[in-house]
Amino acid sequence: MAIIRFAQHTGTTRDVPLTEGSNLMDLARANAVPGIDGDCGGSCACGTCHVIVDAAWAARLAPANAEEERMLSMAVDRQPHSRLACQIIATAALDGLRLQVPEHQF
Amino acid sequence: MNNTTQQWVDEKLTRALDKVQATVPMDLQIKGMHLFQKARRRVLKRPPPLPLVETPLPAVDSLPLERIDVTSPFLYRQGVWKSYFQRLRDEAPVHWQGQTPFGGVWSITRYDDILAVDKDHERFSAEPFIIMGETPDGLALEMFIAMDPPRHDRQRLAVQGVVAPKNLQEMESLIRSRVQEVLDELPVGEAFDWVPRVSIELTARMLATLLDFPYEQRHKLVFWSDLISGSTEATGGTSTADEIFEGIPEMARQFAQLWHDKAARLAAGEQPGFDLITLLQSSPDTRDLIKRPMEFLGNLTLLIVGGNDTTRNSMSGGVYAFNKFPKEFAKLKANPGLIPNMVSEVIRWQTPLAYMRRVATQDTVLGGQFIRKGDKLVMWYASGNRDERKFDQPDALIIDRPDARQHMAFGFGVHRCMGNRLAELQLKILWEELLARFEHIDVLAEPEIVQSNFVRGYSKMMVKLTRKAV
Ligand code: HEM
Ligand code: FES
Numbered sequence: 001m002a003i004i005r006f007a008q009h010t011g012t013t014r015d016v017p018l019t020e021g022s023n024l025m026d027l028a029r030a031n032a033v034p035g036i037d038g039d040c041g042g043s044c045a046c047g048t049c050h051v052i053v054d055a056a057w058a059a060r061l062a063p064a065n066a067e068e069e070r071m072l073s074m075a076v077d078r079q080p081h082s083r084l085a086c087q088i089i090a091t092a093a094l095d096g097l098r099l100q101v102p103e104h105q106f
Numbered sequence: 107m108n109n110t111t112q113q114w115v116d117e118k119l120t121r122a123l124d125k126v127q128a129t130v131p132m133d134l135q136i137k138g139m140h141l142f143q144k145a146r147r148r149v150l151k152r153p154p155p156l157p158l159v160e161t162p163l164p165a166v167d168s169l170p171l172e173r174i175d176v177t178s179p180f181l182y183r184q185g186v187w188k189s190y191f192q193r194l195r196d197e198a199p200v201h202w203q204g205q206t207p208f209g210g211v212w213s214i215t216r217y218d219d220i221l222a223v224d225k226d227h228e229r230f231s232a233e234p235f236i237i238m239g240e241t242p243d244g245l246a247l248e249m250f251i252a253m254d255p256p257r258h259d260r261q262r263l264a265v266q267g268v269v270a271p272k273n274l275q276e277m278e279s280l281i282r283s284r285v286q287e288v289l290d291e292l293p294v295g296e297a298f299d300w301v302p303r304v305s306i307e308l309t310a311r312m313l314a315t316l317l318d319f320p321y322e323q324r325h326k327l328v329f330w331s332d333l334i335s336g337s338t339e340a341t342g343g344t345s346t347a348d349e350i351f352e353g354i355p356e357m358a359r360q361f362a363q364l365w366h367d368k369a370a371r372l373a374a375g376e377q378p379g380f381d382l383i384t385l386l387q388s389s390p391d392t393r394d395l396i397k398r399p400m401e402f403l404g405n406l407t408l409l410i411v412g413g414n415d416t417t418r419n420s421m422s423g424g425v426y427a428f429n430k431f432p433k434e435f436a437k438l439k440a441n442p443g444l445i446p447n448m449v450s451e452v453i454r455w456q457t458p459l460a461y462m463r464r465v466a467t468q469d470t471v472l473g474g475q476f477i478r479k480g481d482k483l484v485m486w487y488a489s490g491n492r493d494e495r496k497f498d499q500p501d502a503l504i505i506d507r508p509d510a511r512q513h514m515a516f517g518f519g520v521h522r523c524m525g526n527r528l529a530e531l532q533l534k535i536l537w538e539e540l541l542a543r544f545e546h547i548d549v550l551a552e553p554e555i556v557q558s559n560f561v562r563g564y565s566k567m568m569v570k571l572t573r574k575a576v
Contacts, residue, residue: 045225071520
């Protein structure tokens with residue numbers, strides 16, 4: 001089964017089934033992944049679905065657009081491969097993608 | 107009086123003012139500004155705005171659409187706001203009213219439309235103000251809530267660390283012990299007013315903690331904040347421009363003093379704290395902020411104004427809501443694990459700030475309506491949070507509502523409330539400590555509601571506590 005792997009700051013991980021066409025915030029919420037609030041319901045307007053993409057995967061994703069970039073620029077713990085999970089749409093090619101959930105969302 | 111004369115007067119007076127700006131202490135600058143405004147009013151023969159007089163508002167069904175005006179500061183107090191906004195959501199979700207005491211305004215009342223406007227800072231600017239009317243002329247504090255990117259981003263990034271989750275962890279135990287002190291002193295089994303004893307007191311303590319402001323003087327923070335957000339011209343509240351200009355120089359003086367005291371204490375080897383001033387003084391970008399007085403004052407003022415009415419009224423609003431929906435309180439007592447979701451739901455239900463204002467930067471179309479460049483738009487969060495298109499049974503408090511966090515009381519987009527995690531933390535602590543102590547918090551009479559079209563809050567709420575059996 002295709003999965004997306006969410007890793008917590010505590011070291012635990014959770015694999016959630018990959019549903020093509022869903023965004024990764026929705027997948028996380030549907031599977032109760034801790035630390036992904038998704039307060040704006042995926043509208044790229046709250047920044048509470050912040051995740052850090054594994055370096056090896058980062059280049060394989062479509063880059064963040066200007067709107068996502070702006071919300072990310074307000075994140076407190078911004079990393080080089082920070083993304084908003086709601087702006088990444090699951091495709092079969094993302095099977096095995098590993099995302100770090102930051103300790104805090106802001 | 108024509109526009110050219112007005113411009114001429116403004117230019118002359120402004121030039122004189124600019125000269126002193128660089129050299130004169132902040133509090134004197136504001137006093138000067140007040141004299142400037144009085145002079146300006148005299149020359150231009152413009153009367154100061156009159157306080158608004160309350161009259162009963164008509165039932166919304168009796169009005170044709172074009173006569174509906176939701177800007178009245180009495181709408182909420184008179185309990186008619188729900189029917190007014192419901193009518194607009196259903197029949198005119200993007201609604202123009204040209205004749206309000208605050209000028210012409212577009213009211214945006216559906217959740218999705220509000221979200222679209224809030225996200226789009228290019229088409230809809232937060233400058234120059236985010237309240238409906240104007241702030242008293244000349245009180246030009248620079249607050250990033252009313253700035254567009256990139257200026258907004260630079261200023262927000264400089265201060266947001268103080269309310270970021272990591273810093274809050276450091277402050278949590280102090281906040282909790284200050285909550286415990288207040289609750290332990292409350293009378294049990296007798297009537298008292300919840301608003302000053304709990305909501306205002308706790309908010310004052312939180313703000314003093316955030317700024318490391320002299321603790322015994324914490325009520326000044328509340329006083330200044332109330333003064334500013336209660337402006338008649340801005341929000342239909344009860345503070346006049348003269349009162350504001352009399353109160354603010356003292357605030358400027360004390361904030362400047364706070365800065366210098368902190369610098370001296372740090373220089374003398376005091377352990378750096380987690381407060382805002384320490385944070386500003388330890389970052390290269392803001393180390394010299396005191397030399398940009400209007401920005402310095404603006405940032406501090408924004409923090410106390412932003413954190414004051416909002417948190418206070420969520421504290422009162424929660425108690426009131428549980429009295430209207432007692433089954434929900436029983437649910438909470440049976441399952442305190444619901445506290446975090448309940449906090450979001452109370453904030454949705456209360457929506458402490460009714461709206462934010464924007465100005466169209468270009469001719470545009472929204473919800474089928476043609477909006478002209480320069481038009482004011484008001485995003486009514488209070489209505490969006492009760493939009494039946496978004497929330498099931500929107501008027502009911504349902505503490506385990508699965509989408510409670512999707513409320514729009516904190517706004518969305520680049521201006522999304524910077525203090526949202528602090529507000530949630532403060533409320534979470536309050537309810538944890540309340541549940542540990544009390545079985546019932548009974549509201550004894552309908553609370554008194556403040557006069558404002560912006561702040562949705564309570565000025566008095568009599569309650570009685572019953573202690574929890576041990
Ligand atoms: C329940 C409590 C609160 C509510 C309902 C609330 C509501 C809001 C709203 C509606 C906005 C504007 C959002 C927009 O334009 O999209 C805002 C912005 C802001 N709030 Fe809050 N607020 C609360 C608590 C606080 C606290 C405790 C603080 C600080 C101590 C604070 C500081 C700010 C600041 C600095 C901004 C400006 C953010 C920006 O422009 O980037 N707020 N708040
Ligand atoms: S859910 Fe709000 S930005 Fe992703």
